[in-house]
Amino acid sequence: MSLMTHLECSRCGTRHEADELQTVCRKCGKPLLPRYDLEAAKKSLTKEALVGRVSSMWRYLELLPVRRKENIVSLGEGWTPLTPAKRLGESLGLSNLLIKDEGLMPTGSFKARGLSAAVSRAKELGVTRVALPSAGNAAGAMAAYGARAGMEVYVFMPGDAPRVNAVECLVTGAKVVKVRGLISDAGKLVKDGEREMRWFSVTTLAEPYRVEGKKTMGLEVAEQLGWKLPDVIIYPTGGGTGIIGMWKAFDELEEMGWIGPERPRMVSVQAEGCSPVVRAYAEGKEECEFFEGASTAAAGLRVPKALGDFLILRAVRESGGEAIAVSDAELMADVSEIARLEGIFACPEGAATLSALRKMVDAGRVDHDDSVILFNTGSGLKYTDLLPDEAPIADPKKPFDYASLRG
Ligand SMILES: *Cc1c(COP(=O)(O)O)cnc(C)c1O
Numbered sequence: 001m002s003l004m005t006h007l008e009c010s011r012c013g014t015r016h017e018a019d020e021l022q023t024v025c026r027k028c029g030k031p032l033l034p035r036y037d038l039e040a041a042k043k044s045l046t047k048e049a050l051v052g053r054v055s056s057m058w059r060y061l062e063l064l065p066v067r068r069k070e071n072i073v074s075l076g077e078g079w080t081p082l083t084p085a086k087r088l089g090e091s092l093g094l095s096n097l098l099i100k101d102e103g104l105m106p107t108g109s110f111k112a113r114g115l116s117a118a119v120s121r122a123k124e125l126g127v128t129r130v131a132l133p134s135a136g137n138a139a140g141a142m143a144a145y146g147a148r149a150g151m152e153v154y155v156f157m158p159g160d161a162p163r164v165n166a167v168e169c170l171v172t173g174a175k176v177v178k179v180r181g182l183i184s185d186a187g188k189l190v191k192d193g194e195r196e197m198r199w200f201s202v203t204t205l206a207e208p209y210r211v212e213g214k215k216t217m218g219l220e221v222a223e224q225l226g227w228k229l230p231d232v233i234i235y236p237t238g239g240g241t242g243i244i245g246m247w248k249a250f251d252e253l254e255e256m257g258w259i260g261p262e263r264p265r266m267v268s269v270q271a272e273g274c275s276p277v278v279r280a281y282a283e284g285k286e287e288c289e290f291f292e293g294a295s296t297a298a299a300g301l302r303v304p305k306a307l308g309d310f311l312i313l314r315a316v317r318e319s320g321g322e323a324i325a326v327s328d329a330e331l332m333a334d335v336s337e338i339a340r341l342e343g344i345f346a347c348p349e350g351a352a353t354l355s356a357l358r359k360m361v362d363a364g365r366v367d368h369d370d371s372v373i374l375f376n377t378g379s380g381l382k383y384t385d386l387l388p389d390e391a392p393i394a395d396p397k398k399p400f401d402y403a404s405l406r407g
């Protein structure tokens with residue numbers, strides 16, 4: 001069972017009751033983070049106990065917020081492969097490159113983890129109507145988990161979000177509104193509608209539990225590597241819950257005595273067209289400024305200002321990591337490169353981690369034998385609109401020029 005004790009403000013530390021609906025800190029408006037009885041967790045969540053557990057993120061139940069198992073809304077999220085990328089590694093001169101492939105998640109992206117946690121907990125606390133502003137994949141995940149939980153689901157998405165995201169929401173029966181504007185405009189519409197519609201908003205980090213689902217990526221990486229963390233984790237950053245969640249996971253594991261004080265260098269990757277974290281990192285700031293005119297093909301990275309920006313920057317700096325911007329041309333080229341060399345059809349956001357790794361290798365900031373994990377946060381199958389499908393045409397009535405295929 002869950003060993004959650006309370007919620008704590010990530011900025012001012014104010015304690016909040018966990019067993020009632022909460023959003024952000026009532027004092028300072030910053031994100032709330034669940035805290036657990038880690039002494040007790042150490043006793044029941046033993047390494048031996050994990051052996052027989054379910055192959056999903058719910059194997060770490062003690063460190064997740066849902067109190068009663070029957071409230072878990074699951075589609076089998078988590079426990080994704082950590083695949084050695086030998087050919088890709090060789091092409092970069094690296095001997096220990098791995099890809100954590102979240103493209104295999106239900107709804108095709110790692111957002112499934114966060115929404116499984118948030119929808120489960122919302123259900124447990126009596127919520128029947130949820131809303132979300134989303135640039136794409138979070139909406140699809142909320143729609144799926146909301147449908148499974150029997151909730152009413154409302155989605156506000158930027159009109160230029162990938163077509164697939166509107167379709168995957170509509171097919172589950174969610175109500176979708178396309179907003180002429182950015183994710184921040186969509187967020188305002190959800191907020192403004194709260195009073196009239198009485199929905200619960202599961203906006204990133206404006207409710208306490210999505211980050212707990214994302215945290216399981218960190219727990220999994222540790223378990224899959226035999227409780228030894230890698231040297232470098234490269235993660236495509238939008239709202240930042242992935243980095244914030246993994247960073248939290250490592251702290252919890254250390255407190256439970258499963259790992260030492262060592263941490264991977266956390267590398268935050270953004271697209272040049274929307275890189276508030278990279279800018280704030282370079283300028284030594286603690287928070288990001290709103291990124292005007294945000295635009296990139298990697299829709300999941302189009303977040304001009306994140307509520308948890310100070311937590312992203314803190315994790316990157318404390319870990320000795322860095323924040324790197326890559327161009328859309330680079331990340332799209334790397335979608336093909338990962339597919340060609342490893343057979344993994346990554347999403348553009350995931351491919352951006354490879355573009356960032358190239359820059360680190362070129363600058364000599366990665367050693368040949370460093371263990372490096374690239375996070376592919378979603379499936380390329382959701383982004384086929386962005387890629388070419390040209391091919392030669394064969395006319396069965398004429399002889400075909402096979403030699404032309406060798407090219
Ligand atoms: C949302 C999203 C991201 C950004 O993730 P955060 O953890 O919120 O920073 C990256 N990749 C994909 C495919 C996404 O959908």
Ligand SMILES: [Zn+2]
Nearest residue numbers: 009012025028
């Ligand atoms: Zn606070």
